[in-house]
Amino acid sequence: MRPQSLRARESVLTATCALLEEGGLPAATVDAISARSGVSKATIYKHWPSRTAVAAEAFGIKMATAVPLPDTGTAVGDLTEQVRLVSAFYSSHAGSTFAQLLAACVTDPAGAPYFREFFLNGRRDAIGVLWRRALERGEVDDEVDVETAIDLLFGPLIFRLLSGHAPLGETEAGAIASAALTGLLRGRG
Amino acid sequence: MRPQSLRARESVLTATCALLEEGGLPAATVDAISARSGVSKATIYKHWPSRTAVAAEAFGIKMATAVPLPDTGTAVGDLTEQVRLVSAFYSSHAGSTFAQLLAACVTDPAGAPYFREFFLNGRRDAIGVLWRRALERGEVDDEVDVETAIDLLFGPLIFRLLSGHAPLGETEAGAIASAALTGLLRGRG
Amino acid sequence: MRPQSLRARESVLTATCALLEEGGLPAATVDAISARSGVSKATIYKHWPSRTAVAAEAFGIKMATAVPLPDTGTAVGDLTEQVRLVSAFYSSHAGSTFAQLLAACVTDPAGAPYFREFFLNGRRDAIGVLWRRALERGEVDDEVDVETAIDLLFGPLIFRLLSGHAPLGETEAGAIASAALTGLLRGRG
Amino acid sequence: MRPQSLRARESVLTATCALLEEGGLPAATVDAISARSGVSKATIYKHWPSRTAVAAEAFGIKMATAVPLPDTGTAVGDLTEQVRLVSAFYSSHAGSTFAQLLAACVTDPAGAPYFREFFLNGRRDAIGVLWRRALERGEVDDEVDVETAIDLLFGPLIFRLLSGHAPLGETEAGAIASAALTGLLRGRG
DNA sequence: GCCTAAGCGAGACGGTACGTCTCGTCTTATC
DNA sequence: GATAAGACGAGACGTACCGTCTCGCTTAGGC
Incomplete structure (x- = not known):
């Protein structure tokens, strides 16, 4: 059916980068990432197994x-x-x-x-x-x-x-x- | 005045050692240490600044x-x-x-x-x-x-x-x- | 979005009633209410501003x-x-x-x-x-x-x-x- | 020795009055009373059964x-x-x-x-x-x-x-x- | 172009540990 | 041998973040 949205992935990674920049890993809570990216927590957990995974990918790309x-x-x-x-x-x-x-x-x-x-x-x-x-x-x-x-x-x-x-x-x-x-x-x- | 009790320190470190042995650092929560050692949380926080400090000292001694x-x-x-x-x-x-x-x-x-x-x-x-x-x-x-x-x-x-x-x-x-x-x-x- | 659950409210009030009956207000600690009702403390604090508020509502209804x-x-x-x-x-x-x-x-x-x-x-x-x-x-x-x-x-x-x-x-x-x-x-x- | 006792009573009551004035009953902690009066907690508990008793007496006298x-x-x-x-x-x-x-x-x-x-x-x-x-x-x-x-x-x-x-x-x-x-x-x- | 199944936002929820607080008792060391 | 100083056990507090869930709304892709 409907494919997973690329937009969601990218929003999440961008938001996470910004949060990491601002306050390091402690600032990149799932709630904060969700709030800043506009992507819901459930969706985040469909793309990544954990908060660390999101942060690692975001940081690595940057x-x-x-x-x-x-x-x-x-x-x-x-x-x-x-x-x-x-x-x-x-x-x-x-x-x-x-x-x-x-x-x-x-x-x-x-x-x-x-x-x-x-x-x-x-x-x-x-x-x-x-x-x-x-x-x-x-x-x-x-x-x-x-x-x-x-x-x-x-x-x-x-x-x-x-x-x-x-x-x-x-x-x-x-x-x-x-x-x-x-x-x-x-x-x- | 009454000095800090050696007994409390030792009980805490012993209990923490046991907990670390059983379940690693995640098992060594302050509540668990308190429960097992019979030393109250408040006292633990008077002796050490954080749970990590307790665990580090206990592990190091061992x-x-x-x-x-x-x-x-x-x-x-x-x-x-x-x-x-x-x-x-x-x-x-x-x-x-x-x-x-x-x-x-x-x-x-x-x-x-x-x-x-x-x-x-x-x-x-x-x-x-x-x-x-x-x-x-x-x-x-x-x-x-x-x-x-x-x-x-x-x-x-x-x-x-x-x-x-x-x-x-x-x-x-x-x-x-x-x-x-x-x-x-x-x-x- | 998901509405606040009626079930949670009711479980909390029921449990609180029981606790009040058993031991008065001192027995109705938030931890006890949470444990007996199966509703988490965080959720209780989202529905009511304080333990007194919960107890008051529960007692009033009864x-x-x-x-x-x-x-x-x-x-x-x-x-x-x-x-x-x-x-x-x-x-x-x-x-x-x-x-x-x-x-x-x-x-x-x-x-x-x-x-x-x-x-x-x-x-x-x-x-x-x-x-x-x-x-x-x-x-x-x-x-x-x-x-x-x-x-x-x-x-x-x-x-x-x-x-x-x-x-x-x-x-x-x-x-x-x-x-x-x-x-x-x-x-x- | 005995006259010390009277001095202790009075110090405690005076200090408690001041604390009540400043922050009401919540401010009149036993620790605070002890600290301000220079009378130790143990001594306070020898003269009164509880913090409320001290506060009540102090307030009543005033x-x-x-x-x-x-x-x-x-x-x-x-x-x-x-x-x-x-x-x-x-x-x-x-x-x-x-x-x-x-x-x-x-x-x-x-x-x-x-x-x-x-x-x-x-x-x-x-x-x-x-x-x-x-x-x-x-x-x-x-x-x-x-x-x-x-x-x-x-x-x-x-x-x-x-x-x-x-x-x-x-x-x-x-x-x-x-x-x-x-x-x-x-x-x- | 419609329909339908999934993707998705929003955020409520259970769980769990945190570090703090105050009470009243207990233990020294001092005077 | 009473006192100050304060350490201590007990246990509730309110908060934080996690990862799961439950809603409806939105949106593609198959018909």
């Missing part, structure tokens, strides 16, 4: 075009630069929303796939490009899995972002990137 | 004595072994509670200091011992900050635990530990 | 049909009989609930209109009928306001009920009715 | 000297004037506190005797004087009990004060006094 890929000419430069860009992003308003979303996915397993699909995958693809470029240039260890590489570079940043146990400025991001690239063992740099 | 320090004879062995132990811990029931706590700290800033104080610090101290031991043996790069080293080794595990974007078995933990030690760049292993 | 109008043939008889009936009512279990409700309305201004609407008005209407009947028969002073008459007849009973400074049996009720009818001045009876 | 007895030369004048004075009092800030105290006595039976002892009795004694004076002058019906007379004159005012179902200005007070004196029956005025 971010998709935000961080450009660097090209400094070397793998070391590109990856280090990328870590720096990402750590700057984490320090921003959006970074806090990212943390809230990641945290919400722990509690809401139904939302996690959306977060991965619409946010993490995009990020990982982008960095995968850098990694493959570096591999082709022979600059990085081809025995290291791309997944491992990505987590090694960004996991530490994310851990700091979430728990706040240590600062996360440009200096620290640089130190982490450097350590990840050259390793912890002695006489490797 | 874990403090749980994971022993390895001593394999080499820094590489010790640190790798520690990463393996921790990843095994993360795969367990308690690991899920850990993730829930870390996630809760994003939403509840008042709880975060408790989590750092009673959980992270303990963990970091333990690993700091390993790191210093390795430094003395000259096995690791003395230009790397101990904080950086710790986050590099465990951040990736935690990131995977939270988002579930990649498996986290013994193999993966080994790969991460190995990559962290030898670095991502070519010709370093 | 009483509305409980005390019949007497018809002894004379105004003196009718009014005296009514005072006697009401004082008997006040001595009963329900009378204590009445006192608790009236007292609660002092503290909870939001509940007072409900008490007047659902309890007092009903009572006053009933007695107004008696008063007009007496007026038509020319038995009572047509310069006295019906409001004044009612308060003169029942105010003393209520005052005694609340403060308990004097007994309130059939004898006392008769004395009050008699004094109200004939006045305090000498040579009027 | 009011004891406030309303003078009128002497217009006739019983009609005196009693009418008294009703008017009392109704003016009820319209004041203190009147609202009176209502709150009376209401509290319904819920707190332990406080009721204090209220009667320290407030009602004083009032009733004062009016008893007027009543006896009128009796001696032969102006009032000597078959009417003084208790009945008092309740007939003031019960209606108090009822209106509590439930707010009708205004309580000078006009209404006059009408009530008049009706109480001459009675409701026809041809008696």
